[in-house]
Amino acid sequence: MSDALPPAPSPEGEAHNPSLSRRGLLAAGVVGATAAYGLSAGGAAARSLSPALRRALAAGTVSFGSNASDPVPKKAYENVFKAFTKKTGISVNVNTVDHNTFQEQINSYLQGRPQDVFTWFAGYRMQFFAQKGLLSPIDDVWTTLKPQFASAFQNASKGADGKYYFVPIYAYPWAVHYRKSVFKQNGYTIPKTWAQFIALCKKMKADGLTPIAFTDKDGWPAMGTFDIINMRINGYDFHVRLMAGKARWDGPQVRKVFNTWRQILPYTSSGALGLTWQEGAQQLLNKEAGMYMLGTFVGQQFTGADAKDLDFFAYPAINPKWGQDSIDAPIDGFCMARKGSNSKEAKELLRFLGSAAAENIYLASDPNNVGANKNANKSRYTATQKKSALLIAKSKHIAQYLDRDTRPDFASTVMIPALQQFLNNPNDVNGLVKSIQKQKVAIFGS
């Protein structure tokens, strides 16, 4: 490689070389890149018009951000929007994102250019973003909706400041699922207390079944068991305070939860940390396992005659003081993004989505959930849906599930590894709760 610089161009050299010289190519490239950047910047500039101007331009449409990427819920939403457009003439632009990805990107989504309305969850997970000023309060939408929802659903839709930020569409309870044929064949009865539950597990084990299917490769399913045992032993109020960071994790109450949980671990699926929830459902389906504590979405894995054979019961009582008064029943619904257009079309869409009519259309295509609206048409419910609705209705307290009731950073960076650590090493409860408490103080600040 010589040290020489490239030879300076001579005028006659350029003139004698009509085809594209190196310099010409470079110049053309720079011009082209600048033009492309200019166009895209111009496009971006057009998209970053003031909300008022955007509203004027978009009158008659509303945009909808959806995490319903699975085919069943996606189709159900399509039907709902068709009905909305037919009724009001406003068209809906749906942007569907993969379910998990949507949640993971929510921070940058809400601060960037979100759609007007988007699917979200009730609970602290919604209040957190309301507090940060990323959701628009929708008290005016709720003036017509209020009489149509039970107080539990109303409270779940409010932010910490008491304003409404959320419109619910459906909920699904977590319960212990089983196959009626297996129970009938072996003469099992539904356990109502913890002692009966353990006795049933022993019986199932003797009969060659895995008594309780259990999977935690995804990290979140174990939270369901923690939640319910905590509410059974310590009551709903303690559970709420624990989730809000107002109670200690290394106190006697939480220790009791883990020690009680340890009693049923010998009866759960082996290799749980390598199994996904779908594989757990398969164990129940194939009659390898007797029971499975999961949300009613487990029904998605059961078809035909198997679906009719699937049933569930509420988790057994542990502390007679609380009985079976609480359940986890996560509520899904919609919020309005503050950085969206906040147009009256968006509010109309929210009003429609909260109505019984929208719920009926949705549930007709996705029958694994229960409508939140009091006036939802229950006559079309399957037996499972009716039972779910009854379970939710007669529960005094409804929790939203650990990863929706507490701070998202606490749930994902602390609780998921902590619960997996418990499953790997159930005897070291002392070390576990101390570690969780330290991390909780670091995250919550106290």
Next chain:
Amino acid sequence: MATDIAPSAEVAGAHRTGRAVRLSARDKLALALMVGVPLVVVGGLIWFPTFASIFLSFTNWDGIGGITTAQWIGTENYNQVATIYPPFWPAVKHNLIWLAFLTLVATPFGLFLAYQLDKELRGSRFYQSVFFLPVVLSFAIIGFIVQLMYSPTQGLVNGLLGTNTDWLGDPSINLWAVLVLVGWRHAGYIMILYLAGLKAIDPSLREAARVDGAGEWHAFRTVIFPALRPINIVIVVVTVIEALRAFDIVYIVNKGRNGLELLSILVTNNIIGEASRIGYGSAIAVILIVVSIVPIIVFVWNSFQESEQA
């Protein structure tokens, strides 16, 4: 153009006599663009985020509401990461095991394959393709393959061995199960790099070694390996980088939990996603930067020192 080349050749032939070559305005512009544009890109996309990460690691920013909401908290993040964050030390351990495995097992195996294939035995073309094929696969695909192969009930490995081991769910063995396939891919990559280097070795060197009666291993150790010095530097850097940026395969297998924690996973868990602990994740990222830079600096310094002495 011939008239142009002569004067510049003259300049090149004569060692820098201090007579600077005049650049025209267009030359200056071309140079400015050719150097400036990549500089801006590298500066903006690599160096700026690096320094921003280092700065953010001393704050508790949660990514919402603009950088002005960040509060300076000094070394608090590092303190928490080192003392109360359970996945951190296992992640460091796993990164070091990954590095050791690649350095001591996968890379030497790649070198061995390259040496054998360099002998141009029968079918060496075929073997080259076979060994290089996994390099073509992205780690995400290899992650899927890992899940299929190691499935407890339906996997190939348990089927062949007749066992029931939970390869991926058992935290004491899943790292090794994954490393086997990582080594499979890495060896192919190293093999191709070394093969190129081996082909560039002067055949007279090998002749001389053979004539002197050196055994194969002796000849390799004393003649061929030192001659591969420039390639060795590249290989070491590549191995260290691959070990420390490992991410996709464990993320696909189980999102990097339960025995498969890595520093890169911890960074993404805290920064990307709902958790959004930007300051905390930046602290882990800075630790990863330091861990990455140290071995490279040490090795490159040694190499340049040796080449200066040589």
